Amino acid sequence: MSGIMGNKLKLSIFGESHGPAIGITIDGLPPGVAIDMDKVLAEMDRRKPGKSLLSTTRKESDTPEIISGFFNGYTTGAPLTAIIRNSDQRSKVYEDIKNLMRPGHADYPAFVKYGGFHDYRGGGHFSGRITAPLVFAGAIAKQILAEKKIFVGAHVKSISHIDDKSFQDVEVNQALFDELKKQELPLIDGEKRTEIEEVILQARKDMDSVGGTIECTVVGIPAGIGDPFFNSVESVLAHLIFSVPAVKGIEFGKGFEMTKLRGSETNDAYYYERDEVKTHTNNNGGITGGITNGMPILFTVAIKPTSSIAKKQQTINVAEHKNTELVVKGRHDPCIVPRAIPVIEAVTALGILDLMLIS
Numbered sequence: 001m002s003g004i005m006g007n008k009l010k011l012s013i014f015g016e017s018h019g020p021a022i023g024i025t026i027d028g029l030p031p032g033v034a035i036d037m038d039k040v041l042a043e044m045d046r047r048k049p050g051k052s053l054l055s056t057t058r059k060e061s062d063t064p065e066i067i068s069g070f071f072n073g074y075t076t077g078a079p080l081t082a083i084i085r086n087s088d089q090r091s092k093v094y095e096d097i098k099n100l101m102r103p104g105h106a107d108y109p110a111f112v113k114y115g116g117f118h119d120y121r122g123g124g125h126f127s128g129r130i131t132a133p134l135v136f137a138g139a140i141a142k143q144i145l146a147e148k149k150i151f152v153g154a155h156v157k158s159i160s161h162i163d164d165k166s167f168q169d170v171e172v173n174q175a176l177f178d179e180l181k182k183q184e185l186p187l188i189d190g191e192k193r194t195e196i197e198e199v200i201l202q203a204r205k206d207m208d209s210v211g212g213t214i215e216c217t218v219v220g221i222p223a224g225i226g227d228p229f230f231n232s233v234e235s236v237l238a239h240l241i242f243s244v245p246a247v248k249g250i251e252f253g254k255g256f257e258m259t260k261l262r263g264s265e266t267n268d269a270y271y272y273e274r275d276e277v278k279t280h281t282n283n284n285g286g287i288t289g290g291i292t293n294g295m296p297i298l299f300t301v302a303i304k305p306t307s308s309i310a311k312k313q314q315t316i317n318v319a320e321h322k323n324t325e326l327v328v329k330g331r332h333d334p335c336i337v338p339r340a341i342p343v344i345e346a347v348t349a350l351g352i353l354d355l356m357l358i359s
């Protein structure tokens with residue numbers, strides 16, 4: 001396995017969900033960046049498990065310990081490494097089913113690829129837990145971007161069949177992002193909150209799970225960022241976002257809906273607002289030709305329903321070469337969407353910062 005990603009800003013993630021610790025090394029951070037640890041911890045808190053029945057009940061403090069690259073409150077320019085210790089593992093449930101491949105999880109492909117040597121406990125290196133170090137790194141990237149007045153925010157766009165409003169329907173500013181960040185289920189339209197919570201809690205009661213979509217935007221981003229072909233903004237963001245476990249789709253701007261419209265309906269017409277170039281619509285999600293056009297970057301990410309469900313499922317026993325049945329035990333997210341939101345924001349901030357360093 002290789003956990004390395006990035007051009008100028010390189011990320012290297014490590015660790016397993018049931019090992020002693022997980023972590024990240026960030027290579028290429030400029031020296032002299034002051035890190036506000038309260039802001040980092042606030043981001044970690046948004047993702048951490050065990051906050052309510054809307055998420056897994058595994059409890060972790062998710063406190064990062066920086067062990068290199070940071071001195072007297074500033075980055076030194078050396079690789080910055082942080083670890084997050086694991087404390088609430090219950091590995092017995094995974095030992096009991098180690099030969100039974102959970103449908104929808106990484107168990108079977110990992111068993112084939114690593115010859116059974118991979119750490120299967122809690123999903124090992126495939127676990128959603130490995131996104132905690134990404135949120136740590138993203139929190140630093142967000143602080144660097146905020147200095148340039150660039151802000152990243154995301155919200156629940158839909159859970160199961162229930163939709164929230166879109167960023168396109170409201171005024172997007174720092175105050176909205178601050179408000180969304182306070183919510184376990186970040187919604188623009190609060191009226192749907194109870195309905196959405198009930199859908200998630202009902203899935204849990206039914207020993208099942210639900211999925212949904214996350215809408216993410218980057219505001220304040222100037223025109224001219226992106227390096228086509230292969231470092232187009234869409235390519236870089238999609239690469240990072242598809243690295244997040246449980247992501248099954250992404251569309252920029254109106255995405256697939258554009259295929260049903262005409263050019264006259266999808267072109268974003270330009271106009272000058274004083275000296276600023278803007279477009280009347282933002283169907284392209286702020287990116288044309290793989291380069292930012294000065295409008296907010298806007299995209300939607302599809303998150304599948306959690307695969308580890310308590311309902312009985314058909315599967316195989318790879319030790320006995322037999323068809324069998326499986327009941328997954330353990331503490332799982334009935335819906336991954338709420339905790340994936342800070343992760344999507346984090347990888348977006350990291351991708352944008354890397355693109356700005358190479359553009």
Ligand SMILES: Cc1cc2nc3c(=O)[nH]c(=O)nc-3n(C[C@H](O)[C@H](O)[C@H](O)COP(=O)(O)O)c2cc1C
Nearest residue numbers: 105106126127128245246247307308332333339340
């Ligand atoms: C924040 C987060 C939390 C997750 N929680 C769970 C979970 O509790 N149970 C589970 O089976 N999968 C969970 N996942 C998803 C699995 O890790 C993922 O489905 C698995 O590694 C297979 O990868 P794939 O879905 O991308 O194919 C979570 C993912 C994220 C990002």
Ligand SMILES: C=C(O[C@@H]1CC(C(=O)O)=C[C@@H](OP(=O)(O)O)[C@H]1O)C(=O)O
Nearest residue numbers: 049056058122123127128129330331332
């Ligand atoms: C621990 C976290 O989420 C875990 C992600 C996960 C998976 O399969 O992805 C499975 C569960 O692990 P366990 O069975 O050890 O409780 C979740 O709790 C976390 O996000 O910090």
